[in-house]
Amino acid sequence: MRLQRISAIALALGSCAPTMLLAQSADMEGMPGMSMQHAEHGVPADPHAVHHAVTEPARSDQAHDGMDHTGHDMSSIDTAALPPNDHVPPSPPQHVMPAMTAEQMHKLMQMNDASVTGMLLIDRLERSRSTSGDYATSWEAEGWLGNPIDRLWVKTEGERGSDGTEGRVAALWSHAWTSFWDAQLGARQDFGQGPNRQWAAFGVQGLAPYWFETQATFYAGEQGRTALRLEASYELLFTQRLVLEPKLELNFYDKDDPQRGVSSGLSDLETGLRLRYEFSRKFAPYVGVNWTRRYGDAQAPGAPMFHARETTWVAGVRWWL
Numbered sequence: 001m002r003l004q005r006i007s008a009i010a011l012a013l014g015s016c017a018p019t020m021l022l023a024q025s026a027d028m029e030g031m032p033g034m035s036m037q038h039a040e041h042g043v044p045a046d047p048h049a050v051h052h053a054v055t056e057p058a059r060s061d062q063a064h065d066g067m068d069h070t071g072h073d074m075s076s077i078d079t080a081a082l083p084p085n086d087h088v089p090p091s092p093p094q095h096v097m098p099a100m101t102a103e104q105m106h107k108l109m110q111m112n113d114a115s116v117t118g119m120l121l122i123d124r125l126e127r128s129r130s131t132s133g134d135y136a137t138s139w140e141a142e143g144w145l146g147n148p149i150d151r152l153w154v155k156t157e158g159e160r161g162s163d164g165t166e167g168r169v170a171a172l173w174s175h176a177w178t179s180f181w182d183a184q185l186g187a188r189q190d191f192g193q194g195p196n197r198q199w200a201a202f203g204v205q206g207l208a209p210y211w212f213e214t215q216a217t218f219y220a221g222e223q224g225r226t227a228l229r230l231e232a233s234y235e236l237l238f239t240q241r242l243v244l245e246p247k248l249e250l251n252f253y254d255k256d257d258p259q260r261g262v263s264s265g266l267s268d269l270e271t272g273l274r275l276r277y278e279f280s281r282k283f284a285p286y287v288g289v290n291w292t293r294r295y296g297d298a299q300a301p302g303a304p305m306f307h308a309r310e311t312t313w314v315a316g317v318r319w320w321l
Contacts, residue, residue: 118145119320124157124274126316128290136161138314149176153184158192166192170201181206188219194260197221208232228252241278247271256296263296276318283319290314 106112120143128136140157151174158167172186182205190197203217212234219227233247249270256264269292276286292310 114147116145116147119143121318121320123318124316125318126286126314128312128314130310130312132310134161136312138316139167144174146174150174151182153186164193166190172201172203174205178206184217190260194257197225197257197260199225199227203229211235224255225257226254243276243278243284245274245276247274261294263294266295268295269293272314274314282321283317285315285317287315288313 100108106115120141122139122141124138124140126138128138130136136159138157138159142153142155144151144153146152153172153174154170155172156167156169158165168188168190170186170188172184174182174184176182184201184203184205186201188199188201190199199219199221201217201219203215205215208214212232215229215231217229219225219229221227228251230250230252231248233245236244236246238244251267251269253262253264253267256262270290272288272290274286274288276284278284290312292312294308
């Protein structure tokens with residue numbers, strides 16, 4: 001009797017072995033990097049039919065594993081196998097992404113770093129009144145078109161007062177050579193009071209340590225003229241909307257230019273404080289004060305008069321597109 005039972009158990013195990021082998025083969029076949037030689041393991045010519053028949057319960061288990069476990073007892077999870085923040089990964093996507101072009105994918109995933117974009121920032125559009133009683137309207141704006149590495153910049157600034165307009169405009173090609181610094185090459189033209197001046201421009205622009213926005217530009221002009229301009233600004237956030245911005249600008253020239261009121265060496269220094277309230281990141285009115293100091297006495301007869309020291313109160317808006 002005992003021998004008959006042993007024989008029955010052996011026959012049952014023998015009949016299950018092929019099925020177990022087929023299930024393992026089918027499961028391994030679906031695993032990445034597991035190349036199975038069907039002929040060597042005796043798998044039929046159409047193993048997929050066997051796979052669907054044998055592994056259907058496993059598919060049901062997989063679907064169950066992807067279910068929402070909210071409210072279930074998760075104490076049995078092996079916390080040692082979880083990331084340091086104990087994050088439990090979400091369920092896999094329930095739908096297959098539709099076919100799309102590369103352009104559509106870049107737009108959806110926002111992963112095309114070479115795409116062409118642009119921006120226009122009107123940093124200052126203000127009305128000012130000096131302590132001497134003079135009123136003026138000032139502007140400073142810049143815009144760029146390009147990608148994060150190469151951009152075309154256009155910059156302009158100036159002032160229009162009772163004695164006329166004085167300003168400058170520059171077109172620059174910019175190339176990012178580090179994460180925080182751009183090299184710039186282009187041209188600048190001064191216009192308004194006095195004769196127009198043209199300059200070739202070479203400079204750097206970027207974010208200095210401690211979050212100082214910094215620019216340094218060297219200019220080479222006609223008749224052997226050279227100049228250097230240094231700018232630095234900082235944004236001090238009292239709140240997420242109330243921002244105080246101090247700014248400093250220095251201009252150096254190698255030659256006097258009496259017709260434009262420019263002296264050699266440090267020609268002028270301008271510093272200011274502007275307190276703005278950002279209703280949004282794109283629009284912010286502000287008030288502030290500006291101090292200007294001009295050095296030297298290069299002044300041609302009939303040229304516009306400049307105050308050596310001047311304090312002005314300003315009010316304006318800042319916005320970008």
